[in-house]
Amino acid sequence: xxxxxxxxxxxxxxxxxxxxxxxxxxxxxxxxxxxxxxxxxxxxxxxxxxxxxxxxxxxxxxxxxxxxxxxxxxxxxxxxxxxxxxxxx
Amino acid sequence: xxxxxxxxxxxxxxxxxxxxxxxxxxxxxxxxxxxxxxxxxxxxxxxxxxxxxxxxxxxxxxxxxxxxxxxxxxxxxxxxxxxxxxxxxxxxxxxxxxxxxxxxxxxxxxxxxxxxxxxxxxxxxxxxxxxxxxxxxxxxxxxxxxxxxxxxxxxxxxxxxxxxxxxxxxxxxxxxxxxxxxxxxxxxxxxxxxxxxxxxxxxxxxxxxxxxxxxxxxxxxxxxxxxxxxxxxxxxxxxxxxxxxxxxxxxxxxxxxxxxxxxxxxxxxxxxxxxxxxxxxxxxxxxxxxxxxxxxxxxxxxxxxxxxxxxxxxxxxxxxxxxxxxxxxxxxxxxxxxxxxxxxxxxxxxxxxxxxxxxxxxxxxxxxxxxxxxxxxxxxxxxxxxxxxxxxxxxxxxxxxxxxxxxxxxxxxxxxxxxxxxxxxxxxxxxxxxxxxxxxxxxxxxxxxxxxxxxxxxxxxxxxxxxxxxxxxxxxxxxxxxxxxxxxxxxxxxxxxxxxxxxxxxxxxxxxxxxxxxxxxxxxxxxxxxxxxxxxxxxxxxxxxxxxxxxxxxxxxxxxxxxxxxxxxxxxxxxxxxxxxxxxxxxxxxxxxxxxxxxxxxxxxxxxxxxxxxxxxxxxxxxxxxxxxxxxxxxxxxxxxxxxxxxxxxxxxxxxxxxxxxxxxxxxxxxxxxxxxxxxxxxxxxxxxxxxxxxxxxxxxxxxxxxxxxxxxxxxxxxxxxxxxxxxxxxxxxxx
Ligand SMILES: Nc1nc2c(ncn2[C@@H]2O[C@H](COP(=O)(O)OP(=O)(O)O)[C@@H](O)[C@H]2O)c(=O)[nH]1
Numbered sequence: 001x002x003x004x005x006x007x008x009x010x011x012x013x014x015x016x017x018x019x020x021x022x023x024x025x026x027x028x029x030x031x032x033x034x035x036x037x038x039x040x041x042x043x044x045x046x047x048x049x050x051x052x053x054x055x056x057x058x059x060x061x062x063x064x065x066x067x068x069x070x071x072x073x074x075x076x077x078x079x080x081x082x083x084x085x086x087x088x089x
Numbered sequence: 090x091x092x093x094x095x096x097x098x099x100x101x102x103x104x105x106x107x108x109x110x111x112x113x114x115x116x117x118x119x120x121x122x123x124x125x126x127x128x129x130x131x132x133x134x135x136x137x138x139x140x141x142x143x144x145x146x147x148x149x150x151x152x153x154x155x156x157x158x159x160x161x162x163x164x165x166x167x168x169x170x171x172x173x174x175x176x177x178x179x180x181x182x183x184x185x186x187x188x189x190x191x192x193x194x195x196x197x198x199x200x201x202x203x204x205x206x207x208x209x210x211x212x213x214x215x216x217x218x219x220x221x222x223x224x225x226x227x228x229x230x231x232x233x234x235x236x237x238x239x240x241x242x243x244x245x246x247x248x249x250x251x252x253x254x255x256x257x258x259x260x261x262x263x264x265x266x267x268x269x270x271x272x273x274x275x276x277x278x279x280x281x282x283x284x285x286x287x288x289x290x291x292x293x294x295x296x297x298x299x300x301x302x303x304x305x306x307x308x309x310x311x312x313x314x315x316x317x318x319x320x321x322x323x324x325x326x327x328x329x330x331x332x333x334x335x336x337x338x339x340x341x342x343x344x345x346x347x348x349x350x351x352x353x354x355x356x357x358x359x360x361x362x363x364x365x366x367x368x369x370x371x372x373x374x375x376x377x378x379x380x381x382x383x384x385x386x387x388x389x390x391x392x393x394x395x396x397x398x399x400x401x402x403x404x405x406x407x408x409x410x411x412x413x414x415x416x417x418x419x420x421x422x423x424x425x426x427x428x429x430x431x432x433x434x435x436x437x438x439x440x441x442x443x444x445x446x447x448x449x450x451x452x453x454x455x456x457x458x459x460x461x462x463x464x465x466x467x468x469x470x471x472x473x474x475x476x477x478x479x480x481x482x483x484x485x486x487x488x489x490x491x492x493x494x495x496x497x498x499x500x501x502x503x504x505x506x507x508x509x510x511x512x513x514x515x516x517x518x519x520x521x522x523x524x525x526x527x528x529x530x531x532x533x534x535x536x537x538x539x540x541x542x543x544x545x546x547x548x549x550x551x552x553x554x555x556x557x558x559x560x561x562x563x564x565x566x567x568x569x570x571x572x573x574x575x576x577x578x579x580x581x582x583x584x585x586x587x588x589x590x591x592x593x594x595x596x597x598x599x600x601x602x603x604x605x606x607x608x609x610x611x612x613x614x615x616x617x618x619x620x621x622x623x624x625x626x627x628x629x630x631x632x633x634x635x636x637x638x639x640x641x642x643x644x645x646x647x648x649x650x651x652x653x654x655x656x657x658x659x660x661x662x663x664x665x666x667x668x669x670x671x672x673x674x675x676x677x678x679x680x681x682x683x684x685x686x687x688x689x690x691x692x693x694x695x696x697x698x699x700x701x702x703x704x705x706x707x708x709x710x711x712x713x714x715x716x717x718x719x720x721x722x723x724x725x726x727x728x729x730x731x732x733x734x735x736x737x738x739x740x741x742x743x744x745x746x747x748x749x750x751x752x753x754x755x756x757x758x759x760x761x762x763x764x765x766x767x768x769x770x771x772x773x774x775x776x777x778x779x780x781x782x783x784x785x786x787x788x789x790x791x792x793x794x795x796x797x798x799x800x801x802x803x804x805x806x807x808x809x810x811x812x813x814x815x816x817x818x819x820x821x822x823x824x825x
Contacts, residue, residue, distance in 0.1 A: 025349050026167050027593045029314070032353030033163035034595065035202050045380075049389035050486035055598055061199050062380065062598035064482045066489065069593045 005077060007042070007056070008070035015043040016075035023072030035059050036073060104153040105186065106145065106265060109174060109210055110194035111203050112160030113475075113599040115222040117141075119194055119252040120157040121611050123262075128611070130619040133182060137789050138173045139516065141615070147262055156188065162202075164209040165314040168592055169521050178213050179307060190265050191215045197227035197234055197249070198600075200368060204360045205353070211245075211275030214306045216268045219247045219275075220261055225254075226600070234368060242363050245273040253605060278359045280309075283344035284351060287312060287337040294333035312337055313352040380600055386479055396483050399476075400502055403467045407460050407506040408537065414459035422452030441640055442633070450632030453718060454625040457509050457780060458617055464503050464510040465616045468517065469609030471499070475599040477517060482596060491576055492583025494520060494594050497527040501575070504534035505568070509624075512784045513616055520592040526583045528789055529797050532781050533571040533578065535773055538720045541741075542772045543567050545723055549745035550765035563769070570773050574804070620784075627783035628717075635717050638688040647681050676731035683728050688714050702771065702809035703764040703817070705753065712771070719777045763816030767809040775805035 004019050018040045021028050035058060036042075045062060046055035055064040110116050120128075124143030131140050141157040158177060159170035166172035173182075180187030191210055195203035200221075211217055221236055239247040246264040250257030280288070288308050292300050303311070311334055338348040386392050426448045433440035471477040481495030488497050496518040503511035511531050518524040543564055552560040583591075648670060655674065656666040670678045683689050692710025699709045707729045715722035727740055730747040751759040776782060776798045786794035 021350070024593075026165075026590070028349055029165050029353070030163065030167065030593055030595060032350055033165065033205055035205070035357065037353060037357055046383065046387050046482070048387070048482055048486060049393055052486050052489075053482060053594065053596075055387075055482065059199075059201060061202065064478075064485075064594075064596045064598060066485070066594050069595070 003076055004074055006071045007044075007073040007075050008054075008067040010044045010075065010077065012044055012047050015041065015078040017041050017078065019074040019076050021073055023069075027069055027072060031069075031073070034063065041078075042075070104190070104269060105156060105188045106153050106190045106192060107156045107158055107177060107188035107215075108192050108194055109158045109178065109206070110160065111162055111196065111199075111206060111597075113597060114160070114194045114196040114203065115252040116157060116160060116194045117612075118605070118608055119192075119220060119222065119250070119258075120155060121608055122252055122255050122258050123155050126611065126614065128615055130615055132787075133173055133176075136169060136173070137787075138169050140173075145262070147266060148259070149266075151266070153189075153265075161206060163206060164213075164310060167590075168519060170519065175310070178210055178215060179310075188215060190218060190268050192218050192220050192261070192265060194220045194222050194252075197221050197224045198230055198232060200234065201357075201360055201364060204363070205356055207275060208278055208356050208360060211277065212306055212309060214274075216272035217245045217275050218261070218264050218268050218273075219243065219245055220252075221247050221249045222252050224249045224257075225251045232368065238367055242276065242367065244276045276359075276363060278356055280355060281346070281351075283341055283346045284309075284312075284355070286344075287341045287346075287348075290340050291333050291337035294336050296329060299329060309352070312341075313348065380598075382601060383479070383598070386476070387482060392479075392483060396480060400480075400498075403464075403471075403499070404502055404506065406467070407463050407503055407510070411459040411463055411506070415456050418452065418456045418459070422448055422455070425452075438640070438643075442636065445640070446633045446636030447629075450629040450636075450717075453632060453780070454621060454628050457507065457620065460507045461510040461513065461620055462613045462617050464514055465613045466609060468499070468514055469612040470604050472517065473602065473604035473608060475601045478596055478598050482598070485594065485596075488523075489594070491580035492523065492526050492587075492591070493579055494518065494523045495596075497523060500527055500531055501534060504531040504536060507536050507538070508532040508534070508778070508781045509620075509784050512781065512788055513620065515788065520594065522583055522587050522589040522591045525587055525589065525789055525793065526579045528785055529582055529793065529800075530575040530579045532776055532778070532785075532797060532801065533575040533774065535568040535571045538718060538778065539567070539772050541720045541723045543769055545726075545741055545745060545748075546765040546769050548741065549748050550760060550762050554762060563766070567769055567773050570770070570808075574774070578800075623787050624780060624783040627786070628780050631779040631783075632717050635688075635714065638691075639683060639686050639714055641687060642685070643682060644685055647685050648678065651678060651681050676728070676733050679728050680731040683710075683725075699806075699809075701813065702767045702806065703759075703813040704767070704809075705751075705759050707751075708759075708764075708768065712775075712777070715777045717777075717779045719772055719775070722772065722777075763813050763819070766816050767813035770812040771805045771809035773805075774801055774808050776801040 005016075007016070010016060018036060018038050020038055021031060021036060040058060043057045044054055045057045046064070048054065048064075051067075053064045053066045054070060055062055056070075108116050108120055120141065120143065123145045128141065128143040131142070132138065133140050138159065143155050143157070145153045145155045147153070156177065158174045161171045161174045164171065164175045164178075166175045176182050177185070178187065178191060193207045193210060195207060207217075207219065219239075221234065221239070224234070227234065234249070236247045236249045246268065248257055248261045248264050250261055252258075291308055291312055292305075295303070311330065341348045341351070386395060426444045429443045429448060430440060433443060468477070471480065477496070477499070480498060483495065484498045485495030488494055497515075499517070500511040500514045503514055508531055511534075512528055515524050515527050515531070518527060547560050547563050551563050648667070651674075652663055652667040652670060655661075655669060656663040659666065689710055691713055692706045695713070696704065696706040696709045699712070704712070707726070711722045711725040711729060714725040723741070723744070726748070727744050730744060730751070732740055732743045732747060748760050749758075753759055782794050782798055785797050
């Protein structure tokens with residue numbers, strides 16, 4: 001599937017749409033209870049000074065999560081670009 | 090605030106109202122508005138989750154108990170907090186009825202996500218009222234919500250309120266009273282056919298007795314949360330439940346439904362249908378309102394600088410502002426002791442109990458209050474403003490690798506002032522594993538009570554021999570020691586010891602809000618009161634116990650023998666010598682009594698254990714006697730070495746001289762730099778502080794309190810032995 005990456009690889013200000021979630025059962029349950037559902041739109045609004053964790057805007061509110069957990073969330077970047085985290089603003 | 094006392098002839102059972110909701114929805118604020126200062130904090134039976142409850146007086150005079158449940162996003166009981174929410178609402182706490190009414194507090198600016206928990210709660214079948222909170226902010230952000238229409242769609246009363254100002258609280262109380270007599274039900278979720286058949290498979294494969302005890306409302310939770318519900322351990326006979334769960338889940342999988350994701354999908358579809366056409370989504374321009382300063386506050390440079398500045402302010406306030414207050418408390422209790430001492434001369438034992446046991450015991454509790462109140466003032470401001478989440482966000486990476494998380498920072502920092510308030514402050518950490526690790530390592534930070542020990546030893550043995558520079562280095566090293574030990578210990582504890590699954594670090598960033606002083610004040614009041622009532626009693630009991638060990642058995646002969654010796658040494662009549670024991674030689678008499686006390690005997694008995702650290706029986710005894718509080722070691726040494734009383738500086742100076750002159754029976758000096766360092770290392774590591782132990786027990790149970798005491802004592806002994814042995818090589822002229 002081209003154009004699909006994981007949330008931990010998005011850069012600051014990137015937006016995307018959740019495609020699917022995959023990972024530890026309890027993590028998935030928590031994420032989905034919070035509204036991380038396929039189809040939801042999100043934006044990376046902050047990256048912590050040490051590069052981890054990141055803050056996501058989702059459905060009008062904000063939550064931060066660690067890159068390790070963000071890797072469970074497959075997203076399709078809104079601009080169709082798969083980016084790797086090379087630069088931390 | 091109402092001051093009316095509850096009616097004396099209380100009804101047989103008070104109605105219970107439970108407040109439930111997501112974190113940051115204003116639950117505690119609403120709780121404060123409903124109960125005023127009629128609040129208490131206790132524990133749920135058998136677990137260490139705090140139970141905040143209070144009394145609500147309805148306008149008609151009727152009273153009810155209000156329970157402020159921990160904030161939760163879901164009923165899937167992954168953390169102890171969430172389990173409590175689930176257990177209380179499902180009526181699974183032994184000896185407690187399920188609440189008569191559940192008030193679901195929802196954030197109007199975030200209705201969709203908030204309704205997820207509400208719809209789960211609704212399935213448990215309790216009468217429900219929805220408090221639609223923070224409508225003021227919603228309005229500002231351009232979110233319009235028609236509460237009437239919401240009520241009709243949801244099937245339960247929806248009352249718009251502003252908990253912060255108290256607007257709408259009256260209407261909420263009316264709705265709650267109304268629902269008590271005619272319960273309302275939230276629009277139930279309609280499960281898909283595969284889910285329904287999986288539920289009936291589950292029901293049929295459970296034993297009939299178990300199925301009827303669990304009731305139909307709990308079945309969906311068993312199916313969806315499966316492992317977490319049974320792992321919670323509060324379902325009898327795990328095997329009887331996990332087999333059927335697996336069978337039902339397999340049936341779901343066979344029909345192409347994922348048992349892990351089906352609940353959230355179904356509920357959010359249900360919620361979206363309920364909200365269809367009701368909520369006008371905010372204008373995107375307003376969506377980031379309340380977040381605008383985040384760019385600055387979480388900036389990698391400025392954000393860190395502001396963070397450092399704020400933490401410095403918090404720390405120095407605890408350290409320096411609390412100091413005069415603590416001194417005042419100390420002075421007040423010293424005056425009290427003085428008064429008691431002169432008033433009770435006729436009853437020496439009772440006098441000693443009051444002067445040396447009770448008064449210092451109560452004073453030892455009261456002296457913590459300034460620090461607790463100051464720390465909880467800051468925690469209140471940091472939490473209610475939303476900054477605490479940012480601080481945790483900034484610091485998380487630093488702590489994550491050793492099993493802690495960003496929220497461990499404030500407690501660890503505060504521990505440098507005092508572990509007692511810091512441990513109470515760990516309540517802000519949701520993840521049970523990170524919280525327990527933080528509790529277990531925070532006492533390693535060098536608190537201000539260790540300072541007198543360092544000052545005494547450095548002043549007597551480091552500074553005179555090596556100069557001011559090395560004295561400073563030694564003081565700094567003592568403070569760094571705990572910090573640098575805590576990190577690997579935390580790693581080991583959370584990696585190998587704690588069999589608790591860590592929670593994923595999912596941290597909501599609430600919008601910035603102005604904290605209300607009144608809510609901050611109530612938080613301070615709650616924690617101060619709880620400390621005095623719960624930990625205070627334990628501290629007092631131990632103070633009296635240790636007093637008894639230093640006072641008894643007080644053999645008759647001690648005084649006579651001493652008078653005899655003095656008479657012979659000085660060539661004076663025995664009567665004259667005896668009189669000296671009440672004046673000039675009083676310190677020597679006190680010292681002799683102490684040597685003969687149980688604790689003095691224990692010092693002799695245990696000394697061989699501490700011999701490798703270079704401790705003689707006097708130091709050993711002082712270590713034992715300082716169990717209630719480390720700083721006591723200085724005054725105990727003062728008594729052992731018969732130092733005349735005086736003001737603190739004089740006593741310390743004289744004590745230093747005495748220590749420097751102390752000899753083993755064979756004439757070698759007891760003290761030198763090596764022993765001094767060993768003593769400092771011992772006190773840097775040990776957990777000689779009843780208050781800390783009592784608070785650990787309060788926060789995580791006695792088992793962990795004993796564990797903390799055990800590992801820190803072992804560490805202290807090892808550290809002291811290592812310091813002495815290495816030191817003796819390095820300072821050959823010193824001790825050995
Ligand atoms: N604007 C506004 N803020 C509120 C309201 N109710 C509570 N808050 C604020 O929201 C924050 C979180 O409140 P708190 O009671 O601690 O939430 P809890 O985590 O659910 O207990 C605090 O800063 C409160 O002052 C309200 O009705 N309107």
